[in-house]
Amino acid sequence: MAGMTLKEILNAKARAATLVESLVAMVIVLISFGIALMIYVNIADSSNSQLKLNAHLTLSEALTETIQDEAYIDEETKKGILTIVKTVQPYGRSGSLVAIHLEAKDGNGKVWGVLDKIASK
Amino acid sequence: MLKASSLFYAIVISLIIALISSSLILFAYFNKQQFQRYLQYEKVIRNVDSGMNLLLGDDEAVPLNTELEVDLFQAGSDMVFLKRRSWGAFEVAVSKATFKGYTHKRVAQIGSNLFQDKEVALYLADQNKALSLCGNTEIKGTAYLPRAGVKRAYIEGQSFVGNQLIEGEVRESDKTVPDINMGMIDVNAAYLEGSYNAEDSVVNFAKAQDMDRLHRSFSQPTVLFFSEGPIDLGGQSYHGNIVFVSSASVYLSRNSDLKDVLIYAPEVIVEDGFSGTVQAFAGQVMNVGKNCRFEYPSVLGLINTYPEEGVALHLGEGSELSGVLFAYQKQSSRKLQLQLTIEKDALIRGQVYSSATVELKGAIHGSLACQRFMLRTPSSVYENHLLNAVIDPSLLSAHFVGINLLSHSYQAAANDQVQLKQIVQWLE
Numbered sequence: 001m002a003g004m005t006l007k008e009i010l011n012a013k014a015r016a017a018t019l020v021e022s023l024v025a026m027v028i029v030l031i032s033f034g035i036a037l038m039i040y041v042n043i044a045d046s047s048n049s050q051l052k053l054n055a056h057l058t059l060s061e062a063l064t065e066t067i068q069d070e071a072y073i074d075e076e077t078k079k080g081i082l083t084i085v086k087t088v089q090p091y092g093r094s095g096s097l098v099a100i101h102l103e104a105k106d107g108n109g110k111v112w113g114v115l116d117k118i119a120s121k
Numbered sequence: 122m123l124k125a126s127s128l129f130y131a132i133v134i135s136l137i138i139a140l141i142s143s144s145l146i147l148f149a150y151f152n153k154q155q156f157q158r159y160l161q162y163e164k165v166i167r168n169v170d171s172g173m174n175l176l177l178g179d180d181e182a183v184p185l186n187t188e189l190e191v192d193l194f195q196a197g198s199d200m201v202f203l204k205r206r207s208w209g210a211f212e213v214a215v216s217k218a219t220f221k222g223y224t225h226k227r228v229a230q231i232g233s234n235l236f237q238d239k240e241v242a243l244y245l246a247d248q249n250k251a252l253s254l255c256g257n258t259e260i261k262g263t264a265y266l267p268r269a270g271v272k273r274a275y276i277e278g279q280s281f282v283g284n285q286l287i288e289g290e291v292r293e294s295d296k297t298v299p300d301i302n303m304g305m306i307d308v309n310a311a312y313l314e315g316s317y318n319a320e321d322s323v324v325n326f327a328k329a330q331d332m333d334r335l336h337r338s339f340s341q342p343t344v345l346f347f348s349e350g351p352i353d354l355g356g357q358s359y360h361g362n363i364v365f366v367s368s369a370s371v372y373l374s375r376n377s378d379l380k381d382v383l384i385y386a387p388e389v390i391v392e393d394g395f396s397g398t399v400q401a402f403a404g405q406v407m408n409v410g411k412n413c414r415f416e417y418p419s420v421l422g423l424i425n426t427y428p429e430e431g432v433a434l435h436l437g438e439g440s441e442l443s444g445v446l447f448a449y450q451k452q453s454s455r456k457l458q459l460q461l462t463i464e465k466d467a468l469i470r471g472q473v474y475s476s477a478t479v480e481l482k483g484a485i486h487g488s489l490a491c492q493r494f495m496l497r498t499p500s501s502v503y504e505n506h507l508l509n510a511v512i513d514p515s516l517l518s519a520h521f522v523g524i525n526l527l528s529h530s531y532q533a534a535a536n537d538q539v540q541l542k543q544i545v546q547w548l549e
Binding site: 021022024025026028029031032033035036039040042043049052053056060091092093094096097099115116117118119120 | 127128130131132134135138139141142145146148149152153156160163167170171172174175177178179180181182193194199541
């Protein structure tokens with residue numbers, strides 16, 4: 001439209017799209033948005049990994065506390081929406097080692113993380 | 122003319138949405154992958170730590186000088202490679218795990234303690250002779266003494282000046298000093314007798330003398346320099362996994378730079394002013410000059426398995442040792458007594474053991490076990506006398522870790538439990 005005056009532009013005839021063309025365009029845009037929405041929901045769902053990370057960090061913290069306080073007893077503690085289940089068993093024959101098993105569970109009993117470590121009493 | 126072309130615009134918008142969507146997919150994928158990898162690496166590191174705890178806490182799990190692959194939790198996914206080998210009077214423990222090309226490894230020097238009870242200052246065997254204290258002698262802590270007990274004495278114009286002879290509990294000792302840990306003696310006596318470890322990389326010292334500097338990792342095989350003649354380490358720098366064995370003597374000078382190395386020779390001579398971290402074992406004579414500094418964890422040991430005369434370990438005036446000093450002679454008779462001498466102003470932070478006689482003129486911030494004391498003065502020789510000597514375990518760092526000097530049977534009787542090993546230092 002270069003070189004056209006404003007009057008010429010305003011007087012020019014705009015070519016309309018056909019009904020079929022418009023419908024196809026609408027369908028394509030709708031499908032695109034639909035797929036994008038699915039991806040967004042999936043990614044939002046994968047923020048479960050955020051919960052997994054939280055579970056892992058909580059378990060690491062619980063493990064450090066267990067070793068620091070030498071709290072080598074079975075117990076369950078509630079940390080936010082997670083329940084940390086600790087199981088301690090003697091390890092080997094020396095009597096000086098314990099195997100610590102930690103699990104992070106949600107309200108439905110789903111396990112979000114597990115840690116195992118051998119520690120000295 | 123302005124074109125509507127809605128189909129064209131729709132495709133362009135779709136492409137942009139597709140691009141954004143695929144970016145989100147990629148981001149989510151890499152994020153998840155990274156997180157999984159992080160969890161696995163964490164698991165590998167935790168398993169390596171567990172392996173190290175297993176090495177420290179259970180001797181039977183990995184016997185000395187063996188290497189094993191252990192499934193820690195019997196789940197098939199926690200495999201750890203564990204190795205324990207002797208390193209002089211100490212041990213070296215290796216714990217290693219690998220996952221998808223990622224390897225994590227920890228190497229530590231480990232040890233334990235002479236007495237579980239860190240309050241023990243002195244164990245003097247009962248030779249039917251009382252312990253006599255003179256001058257400014259201080260013994261603080263539990264003392265195992267002969268039945269004849271302890272008394273004040275007056276020699277060289279000095280009488281005992283303290284208020285209390287023993288500042289701590291006094292218990293009765295046996296006829297002989299507790300047996301030394303023969304496992305540790307045998308391992309080190311083998312090197313003195315020229316029997317090397319099959320895994321060692323043996324190099325003739327005469328051919329390697331041009332190489333005056335070597336820093337060797339404990340992950341690699343040990344480099345063992347041997348020589349039929351004397352070895353002079355003056356002006357040379359050796360760190361780490363290195364052993365020197367000479368059939369004659371080893372000389373350490375004040376400009377030797379040595380760290381964590383082992384030395385074996387019938388005769389070990391240390392020049393005045395030497396400083397370093399070594400474990401040195403002599404078969405006949407060890408003579409440490411004046412003002413030497415042996416940093417923690419050092420060991421000076423005399424191991425005389427073929428009883429002979431003139432066997433002596435001498436720590437010079439003003440010298441300091443942080444670690445262990447011991448002298449052992451097999452089947453020592455009174456004629457063939459070895460002599461361990463700690464000169465005036467010398468200081469030992471740690472453990473001292475002698476299967477025979479000790480002449481103590483300096484200070485021990487730790488514990489001492491010996492058969493008898495001997496004190497030579499210009500005018501006479503006194504038995505079971507101490508003059509201006511100090512034995513005080515309370516001045517020893519609470520973090521001090523020594524070696525397993527006594528036999529297991531003695532430890533089991535004394536402690537009524539298995540002794541836990543501890544980390545002396547991280548090597549890698």
